[in-house]
Amino acid sequence: MTKPSVERPPKFDPSKVEFEKIGKYFSKYDVTDEKGNYLHWDKFKWRVPRAEATDIWFAVKFKRYMQMKPLALLASTGEVFTYCIPHSVDSKLHRIVKLAGGSVASIAGSKAPESLQSKFLVSSLIMEEAISSAQLEGASTTREVAKKMLEEERPPLDEDERMILNNYMLLKHAELTRDDPLTLDLILEFHRIATQGTTENNVVPGEFRKTDDIYVSDTNDEISYQPPSFEEIPSRLLSLCAFANQDHSGDNGCEFIHPVIKAIILHFMIGYEHPFRDGNGRTARALFYWYMLKCDYDLFRYVSISKLLKDNPKGYGLSYLYTEKDQNDLTYFIDFQVEIILKAFEELQSYLESRSSEFQKVVKLLESTKYNSSLNFIQKDLVKKGAKEPGRIFTVKEVSSSYDVSENTARTHLNGLCDLKLFMDTKDGRKTLYISPSDLVERLTKKNGPVKSEKAGELVSKK
Structure with a gap:
């Protein structure tokens, strides 16, 4: 990824602070500007008197230094990574925790019915993150085509679609392994899933790079960043694993690092180490989700950060x-x-309110249209579930178990919905899968539709 050109700021050395020069600025300048922005020198220097810029910068850096928390993570120079939490960041963290600690229904607001459960729309929302993450890395497949591929579980037709499918499987794997400690093998497995079947930059899925011909250029085609040597990757990532697995709960006197902050640090470090020839960003974002789920921030399953990063x-x-x-x-x-993350939660709220409203329309439609007489109770309930969760996959065994009917009866109900073009079916080996399409609401509102035959339970289309 090409990055903008950035000027390196004057280096701050706390052992050489000249208080007689910078002390007069302490009352006027703080860690952030008046709007809470944590400015880099690149922007800071233009917002202060030019002749005093360096001294004012050192005054601000001193204040930041006094709030800095060192991490057990080293840059390639041997210097430690540090961070601080200004009031503006602390406020955002508080809002994130309030949102992430709620339910899907609470995020959607008063428009969402109380019956909505935590799995509401999970498939559709994970698909959104998978698609956006791939597009961030350059995949050109349209959202509509990509989502249809995932919903229908058809094989990818090109490398862009393969990247999207890989991301979808990667997010599923992050959730599956949420209780596991972070290891080199798990990082490699994340990368293998993210890049399998792709050839970009001669990537080898699940294998660290073996050369140092990797760098990030800026908009002037100059090297803006070169990651640590490939020879250091295993040892540096072992340190990252130790950091990830260390208790930072603040209990029993140990250090406290907010889980959201820690997940963001893990995200950053994979990008910084750049351990793979390609797929570093996808692996980094998967690691972020993995840690959020590990810390029981389950609503992060529904939040797409890649869309906003894109x-x-x-x-x-x-x-x-x-x-x-x-x-x-x-x-x-x-x-x-x-x-x-905050913007992603806002988008989630808007999306859920929209989908919840559509679901209520489905309920009314099923009570007031021709489908009310064409569908039996179980079929109506399946349509409601499909409308709540576009892309949801139903199986004969699942329906048989959920409604306490025979598998033959369950198959009849599902095939009837397919005959009406309300559901789609596809083969997975010898097993038939039934999928609720993303445009189910639109299909329900079509004027011309089926009628019920004289034979009970048999569904036919109008001629």
């Missing part, structure tokens, strides 16, 4: 460079990411 790739790139070029201060990256 919409602001410059900000994403700058947040990396600001950290790398200002003495490993992770606050820049943390501040950017918490803002992204």
